[in-house]
Amino acid sequence: MEGMKDKVLVIDDERINLMMAKKTLEKTCEVETAQSGAEGLEILEKNIPDLILLDIRMPEMDGFEVFSRVKEKYGDKIPVVFLTSSDEPQTEVHALSEGASDFISKPFVPAVMLQRVNRIIAYNRLNNDLVNQVEIQIAERKGQMERMTSQIMKTLAYVIDAKDSYTNGHSLRVAKYSREIAKRAGKSDNYQERIYRMGLLHDVGKIGIPDEILNKEGRLTDEEFNTIKAHTVIGDGILKNMTELPRISLGARHHHERYDGKGYPDHLKGLEIPEEARIIAVVDAYDAMTSNRSYRGILPQAEVRKRIVEGIGTQFDPEFAKIMVEMIDEDVDYKMNGVSDKPETDIMEEAI
Numbered sequence: 001m002e003g004m005k006d007k008v009l010v011i012d013d014e015r016i017n018l019m020m021a022k023k024t025l026e027k028t029c030e031v032e033t034a035q036s037g038a039e040g041l042e043i044l045e046k047n048i049p050d051l052i053l054l055d056i057r058m059p060e061m062d063g064f065e066v067f068s069r070v071k072e073k074y075g076d077k078i079p080v081v082f083l084t085s086s087d088e089p090q091t092e093v094h095a096l097s098e099g100a101s102d103f104i105s106k107p108f109v110p111a112v113m114l115q116r117v118n119r120i121i122a123y124n125r126l127n128n129d130l131v132n133q134v135e136i137q138i139a140e141r142k143g144q145m146e147r148m149t150s151q152i153m154k155t156l157a158y159v160i161d162a163k164d165s166y167t168n169g170h171s172l173r174v175a176k177y178s179r180e181i182a183k184r185a186g187k188s189d190n191y192q193e194r195i196y197r198m199g200l201l202h203d204v205g206k207i208g209i210p211d212e213i214l215n216k217e218g219r220l221t222d223e224e225f226n227t228i229k230a231h232t233v234i235g236d237g238i239l240k241n242m243t244e245l246p247r248i249s250l251g252a253r254h255h256h257e258r259y260d261g262k263g264y265p266d267h268l269k270g271l272e273i274p275e276e277a278r279i280i281a282v283v284d285a286y287d288a289m290t291s292n293r294s295y296r297g298i299l300p301q302a303e304v305r306k307r308i309v310e311g312i313g314t315q316f317d318p319e320f321a322k323i324m325v326e327m328i329d330e331d332v333d334y335k336m337n338g339v340s341d342k343p344e345t346d347i348m349e350e351a352i
Helices: 015-025 037-046 063-074 089-097 110-163 170-184 189-200 204-208 222-229 231-239 248-254 275-289 301-310 318-330 344-351
Strands: 006-011 029-034 051-055 080-084 102-105
Touching (some): 006 110, 029 037, 037 063, 051 063, 063 080, 063 089, 110 189, 170 275, 189 275, 204 231, 222 231, 275 301, 275 318
Parallel strands (some): 006 029, 051 080
């Protein structure tokens, strides 16, 4: 901040060196001094400087040990310049190899010390600013990519639902209900976002099902129903190549498995069924019962609740089915499925 002095901590066991360093630097810097490594580390707990001048040869705790502790706690945040009267080249090599920003021999020349200190602080501040800017740009681009991915997935879900005239908005509702169940089950924010995306794309395999079967008036023949069932395998084949979204294909493949093992396509049972698919399964059934179909209208809420309860432990995972029942009981005006009453344009706006 403009007007504020840079902060320098000088650690040296010789008082004369501390005095000289402070006198040299105090015109441009705020200087604190410590006569031992332990004292210097104590000061660091209270006040983080912009730079540390650190003597190497000190009793009890030498400069390398102090430096190691500083690096362990603060990483590269604080630049360190070693001070030493040693004429041995390997000492300088060791200091620089440990990550020191510079090396000043004693007795030091005041003008040289001041110049180096100012240069290193300025360089470190510039470097930190650049790192921060890069991190900000990366975060912004990541956010843009995530928003774009979300928009593409919602648009794709809309396109999928548009193939079936009786399921307008179905995928968006399944995504929302699934996320709500995950939230109530105590799942993490990342889990909630993942299952929301799974819900959006759980029916993506319907892209491969002929429109005349999806939109057939009346009940399906056994052959037609087997064709419909293939959407789970088709969806899995489409989504399993999305390596940036791990597990996304599991919702598509397994949302028609049953807890008792009588579902499809793999006849998985109980906890063999991926957890996200167990959540989507009960939500998918709820939305099917609360939406118009070619062969019937929306079921009364009491009938929907009854069928969910009857399916606990057979069709549905007990934990997630009970949460679904709680949500039904809270929906006293039977409005939770109200998205289905919106015009197509409203659904599309919400999807995008």
